[in-house]
Amino acid sequence: MPPAAGPSPVPPGTPAKGDGEMDQDLPWHDRPARMGAVRKDDGAATTSAELRTHNLARLLRAIHDGGGQLTRAELTRQLSLARGTATVLVRDLAGRHLIEELTSPVDASAQRARGRPTGVPSAHAHGPVALAVDLRDDSFTLAAFELTGRSTVLDRQEREAGSGTGMLNDVADRLKVRRRQFGGRVVGVGIAVPSPVSGSTMVQPTLPEWQDVDVAEVLRHRLAAACPVLIGNDATLAGLAEARRGVLRGVAVALHLHVATGIGGVLLAGGQPATGARGSAGEFGHMPLTGGDEPCRCGAIGCWELDAGARGLLRAAGRLEQLEQGDRVLEAEEVIAAAGADPRCGRALTHVAEALGRGIGALVNAQDPAAVGLSGLAARVYDADPAAVRFGYLSTLMRYRRADPPALLPSTLGDLGALTGASELVFDAFLTPRGLGAWPSPEQKTA
Numbered sequence: 001m002p003p004a005a006g007p008s009p010v011p012p013g014t015p016a017k018g019d020g021e022m023d024q025d026l027p028w029h030d031r032p033a034r035m036g037a038v039r040k041d042d043g044a045a046t047t048s049a050e051l052r053t054h055n056l057a058r059l060l061r062a063i064h065d066g067g068g069q070l071t072r073a074e075l076t077r078q079l080s081l082a083r084g085t086a087t088v089l090v091r092d093l094a095g096r097h098l099i100e101e102l103t104s105p106v107d108a109s110a111q112r113a114r115g116r117p118t119g120v121p122s123a124h125a126h127g128p129v130a131l132a133v134d135l136r137d138d139s140f141t142l143a144a145f146e147l148t149g150r151s152t153v154l155d156r157q158e159r160e161a162g163s164g165t166g167m168l169n170d171v172a173d174r175l176k177v178r179r180r181q182f183g184g185r186v187v188g189v190g191i192a193v194p195s196p197v198s199g200s201t202m203v204q205p206t207l208p209e210w211q212d213v214d215v216a217e218v219l220r221h222r223l224a225a226a227c228p229v230l231i232g233n234d235a236t237l238a239g240l241a242e243a244r245r246g247v248l249r250g251v252a253v254a255l256h257l258h259v260a261t262g263i264g265g266v267l268l269a270g271g272q273p274a275t276g277a278r279g280s281a282g283e284f285g286h287m288p289l290t291g292g293d294e295p296c297r298c299g300a301i302g303c304w305e306l307d308a309g310a311r312g313l314l315r316a317a318g319r320l321e322q323l324e325q326g327d328r329v330l331e332a333e334e335v336i337a338a339a340g341a342d343p344r345c346g347r348a349l350t351h352v353a354e355a356l357g358r359g360i361g362a363l364v365n366a367q368d369p370a371a372v373g374l375s376g377l378a379a380r381v382y383d384a385d386p387a388a389v390r391f392g393y394l395s396t397l398m399r400y401r402r403a404d405p406p407a408l409l410p411s412t413l414g415d416l417g418a419l420t421g422a423s424e425l426v427f428d429a430f431l432t433p434r435g436l437g438a439w440p441s442p443e444q445k446t447a
Contacts, residue, residue, distance in 0.1 A: 052089075053433040055081065059089050059121075060147070061431045063099060067245065068122035068148035072101070075121065090121055097442050099147070100124045123147040128187045128439065130426035131178055132419040133171055134234065135193050135215075137206035137261060138327050140167060142174050143416070144182065145423035149245055151416060154178055158327055164209035172222035179227065184440055187430040188228035190422030191215055192237045194261065196280035200231035203280065204298060206261060230425040235264025236273050236282055237421025238411075242373045243271040245420055247409040255369035255406075257284065257360065258417065259378035261328050263305040267367050285309060289359035307355035310377055316348035332377055336384045353385040357392025364406055365398050375411035382410050 062075050070078070076086040093099045102120045123146040132151075134141045142155040155174045159167045171191075179186050193215060195205035200216035216229040223229075232240075239256030242248040248256060248268060257265040263285030266273040275281050285305030286298050296303035306312055310332040314320070317335045339349040360372060374382050382389045394402055411417055429435055 050433070052092075053436065055079075055085070056089055056092060057431055057433045057436055059086070060093060060098060060436065063121045064147050064149075064427055064431060065244070066148075068102070068120070068150075070120070072119040072121060093121070094124070095442075096439065097124045097126045098436075098439065099127065123150065126185060126442075128427075128430060129182045129185045130423040130430075131175060131182075131186055131189045132422035132426070133175070133189070133191045134415075134418045134422065135167075135171065135191055136234075136327075136329070137164070137194055137210075138329075140171050141415070141419065142171070142178065143419045143423075144178065145420070145427075147427070149420070149423075151419065151423070153416075153419075164207035168210075168213070168215070168218055169222065172219050175219065175223060179223065179225065186227065187435070187439070188230060188426035189219065189223075190237075190425040191219070191229065191231050192234040192418035192422045193231060194234050196278075196283060197231055197233055198278060198280070200229070206297075228426070228429060230422075230429060232422065232425055233264060233275075233280070233282070234258065234260070234418040234421075236266045236275060237425070238375045238413075238417035239266035239268055239282075239373065239421070240273055240424055241413055241417045241420035242375065242411060243268045243273075244424060246373070246411055246413045246417070248371065248373045251369075251371045253367075253369050254371050254373060255363060255367050256373040256375070257363075257378050259285075259305075259309055259356070259374075259376045259381070261310045262286075263309050263359075263378075265363075267369065284359070284363060287359075287362075289362045290355045304355070304359045308352055308359055312355065313348055313352045313377070313381075316351050317345050318348075329377060333380060336377075336380055339384060349381065349385050350388045353381050353388035354392035356381055357389040357394075358396045359392075360389075360408070361393045361396030364393075364401065365396070369406050371407045371409055373409050373411060375413065375417040379410035382408060 058079055059075060062070070062079055072086060072090055076083055090099070090101065094101065099121045102122045127147055130145045132143050132145055137159070139156065139158045141153060143151050143153045145151045157170055175189060193202055193205070195202035195210065197203065199214070201212055201214045202210050203212070205211060215231050219229045220227065235258035238258040239248070242256055243254065248254040252270065254268045255265065256268060257263065264282055265284045266275070266282040268274070286296065286300050286303045288302035289304040290307045292302040292306055294306050295301055296306055310328045313332045313335055314328060319331060319335065335345045336349055338345040340346065356378060364372065389408065393408065394405065397405055413420055
């Protein structure tokens with residue numbers, strides 16, 4: 001994602017540094033989380049101690065990426081480590097309460113296995129935790145993620161009418177409670193925001209009160225603690241999550257679309273999002289993909305999300321009073337659920353489904369992905385009326401693409417997409433030699 005904070009100015013005459021070199025001068029939690037760069041190592045190891053730390057970070061990253069499903073032997077082969085070296089590294093990580101070895105691979109959502117460990121490194125019961133927030137203009141959700149991706153949703157709250165600033169304060173209050181709950185296990189906070197971002201500032205949010213608000217600065221100030229706070233666009237983070245833990249994992253070039261109140265998305269190459277020159281690529285909802293001419297709150301005319309987002313669905317269903325109050329995504333889900341019994345809701349669903357498909361087809365013509373991931377309302381609309389989505393999709397595809405169109409893949413992460421992506425921001429910063437250096441030993445935690 002775009003930088004959480006910019007690098008400090010350098011004196012005149014100082015030789016220019018590349019991005020990677022400049023990042024090394026920053027504390028680990030303040031480094032730019034650039035997509036495509038966030039997972040690089042801190043630098044080449046030059047001593048035996050540095051090599052050991054480097055390999056510890058590599059191993060912990062591999063455990064994280066594998067979701068606690070890989071045995072020690074599989075990790076050893078994957079990282080080309082000697083068996084003896086892997087044994088020592090695993091023992092070191094376990095001794096620092098970063099991992100524990102389980103009796104068998106365990107799904108990230110399952111309870112830990114009991115019994116004598118036999119070599120499947122996974123998250124430690126007292127290991128690192130990332131707190132993640134999915135911030136919307138009408139509500140927020142807060143969850144905790146363990147090293148291997150296992151998550152627990154902790155809080156969900158709707159916004160009080162007309163109080164966007166108040167909701168940020170509520171987010172900070174809940175984060176304070178959860179930081180006290182998890183104590184020193186918290187290695188950072190990731191926030192998915194409904195806005196293009198510059199650094200950690202929302203540059204065109206859905207609420208006027210949030211215009212030019214530096215979310216990381218506001219929350220760091222309210223938390224009053226040295227806790228890394230990393231910010232990313234919600235749709236971009238949903239795509240990142242699908243590339244790492246969902247339906248787009250292993251897809252060389254993928255397009256992901258996330259529909260909530262509006263529509264956003266991201267193009268992913270090799271699992272890494274392409275976020276543009278200013279970090280704000282993927283605002284697909286503000287493209288005139290369906291031929292409308294209605295003015296949008298963004299300042300443009302005929303935006304796709306006016307037809308295919310939550311607002312479009314509610315308007316088509318005649319639920320105009322719900323456009324400006326309550327959780328619009330939940331209201332839109334109610335329209336989808338009622339489509340089978342309520343003719344007006346059924347017509348609204350078909351209208352939005354076809355509009356969604358037409359926009360997807362146009363984007364596939366432009367981006368040439370191997371597959372298209374769908375999350376949020378996009379996945380729900382597709383599941384409810386796949387024929388209408390595909391009709392719209394094929395109607396706008398170029399002729400040569402229609403025989404073998406890129407697959408449309410509804411998310412397997414459900415409502416956890418943006419939250420999972422926000423947690424990945426935190427672990428990308430933590431799973432480095434410098435990040436691990438900030439993790440206290442068990443003795444320090446109990447001192």
